[in-house]
Amino acid sequence: MYDVSFDGETVPLGDVQDNPARYVKRLERAKVTPGYAVCLCTTGTAPLQLVIRRYGSLLHLAGWPEGGHRHKKDCDFFKDPNVVKPTDVGDSTAAILATPTGLNVKLDAALTLRETATGSRGSAPSTSTRQSRRSATLLAFLQTLWTEAGLNRWIGAAMSRHWGHCNSQLLAEIGTALINGAEAQNVLHIMRRFDEAHRSEINAEFDAFVSRLTTDKGTTRRGLVLGEVSEVAPTQYGHAIALRQSVRKYYASTGLIEHAQRTHAHAWRAFGDRSARVVALLLVERTSKGHLRVVDLAAMLCSQAFVPCDSIHEVAMANRLVAERRSFVKPVRMSPADDMLPDFILRDTAPETHIEVYGMNGVALYEARKREKQALRAARRIPAVEWDIERQALEEVVLPPSRIASPC
Template identity: 55%
Template structure:
């Protein structure tokens, strides 16, 4: 994990991400005087970082054209192309530019009741009608991609919600927009709860909720992002709570039933100790105090918030993290990738694809599997395959990692003590990290 500096001395980036309020005053002074921070991931030449302010907190981000110059394993490092999840198409629903994510969602953020009872969409939106729109899950995935949350750098320090919050804000950009409006007026990323910061956290959330209004026939909605804690019954439907705050969000039975089907892998994992379920909620005001969920997207994640497509992927991701492997979870943001792997090990030469087969026997699935296997053989891409019906996770033998020397480019093969063996404790015991906040 990298160290950063912005005044006298250095601090661990992880500490800054976990406890941003503790460094707010120092970062505010640095932004006003020095104007930048430094990342010390490289000993030969520290890299400058942008200091960004969101509300009362400050976060650090790499300059867009400097991401590739950070060292391997640094949170600010991005390979070419990883900061543009939707590509250069000007009519794309999600556009990653130098000022942040420009997004057009297929939801209505402002609605007005007409005399006939019908409603109009997004009053005053500046986005063009010809531009495509994205579903909420695609936006959630784009946030994870732009924030670097699809990578794990092999660090022994685990990633909790404090780091997720900081990385999301850093990746969005200061001038990010949603349906033509500033993203930070529309989207609230829940803060990691800290007892000593509870007053500030509650005040910020209350101020955001005041923007969610329903008066004079106009309903102004907002997006809230956090980790699902519970889904419970009420007299009239369901209520959802997020792990970061006790606020209750009410939803109809129909909406929850639809979400359970549409995001079935995520929904089944709610409450499991080895997984996380992140939700993006579109909410509106219901009476004076309550919030109602109009729509939602749910994304299954590993214990350290790496996005996953199944509970088997969660188990594999948790194992790779426990063994300090450096890897990526590719996310399909556009058509065209014929060999999108479940995971890619970045600490082998060449990189190794990791495939998890959990739908064995289905004709279309077997055909697609065979096609991807043939493409990899033709291109000489090594792959590790886990057939969940035939072997346990701890029986899967992973290739030994190699480590690139951080600054001079040498490759050093790790000895046997550098990686846990495949015969370690079962995934349910070794890779369960349920105590993270």
């Protein structure tokens, strides 16, 4: 990981990511003069400026707009200009839009509820437009945010990634976003990595977020909380969800948990598996007693290094790729028109190599799709590694050697 420079000081980027509170004053001064920080991933060229972005009480570093391709490929601020993102499709009716000022997200969940004349609660009325925008599920938003932050990419230069890194990358992308018309920092709290030295600051920041979740004059304001799940335990009235970054509990009905178990089955089955992680986006509201009630949620399965995965077998493959310091990406579906979506793409081979993890053998539709993708790869001369989990142990799968000296 490279160094960054601001306020007359050069420090490792990782330290800024791990300890954001330590650098608040210096980043505040640099935000005023000269108005940016500098990434030192390259030498002999003009310094690469970084945006200093405020989110809540802290400041974070983000890549300069349209400048991501200038960074080294193993730099956190590198943006591959050849990678198409879900927000780059140019559809003004899309649920998640990339704008010059940041993401603009329309969720299918209401963040503000108002009582109707009959006393029931309904969504806040929306402003009509000539062409109505679609809306995104919590899971679609979570997956898109993860991809925008580059957390579906592994550069091969490290063997681990912790929550502090995820938090920093996520905040760099979401800092200026709008969610259902509201500023992201007012409605979305991304949990900070726990640090005993900053316990009071972390708790105060979260308490300030919770204080905005009010019910007043028939209007209820909800919020979104993003963190890694450590436990889902039954209670007398339902279930309590705990996030690894805090001791706070989030209470959910049995019906919601049962729905989540069906909807996010792979993630739910991974609880207790030390080789995997589960990240959740919780839609919460505060009860009259001050508890946080979960009214909806999305759960995303990840590898140990927080690479998103679609099954526990993909987790095993991702963990192996990270352990072997391979450079790879986990693709996400950009549009229904995608005709090729491998489980992983090795980016340190020439040409790039697709990796497929086959775990639903015998299912007619799955087998047909498998044959279709194999034919497409053959026609396009794309090399592939295929792991059939029923016929081969993971350690027996032969991966092509890395042929690119600098990971990408």
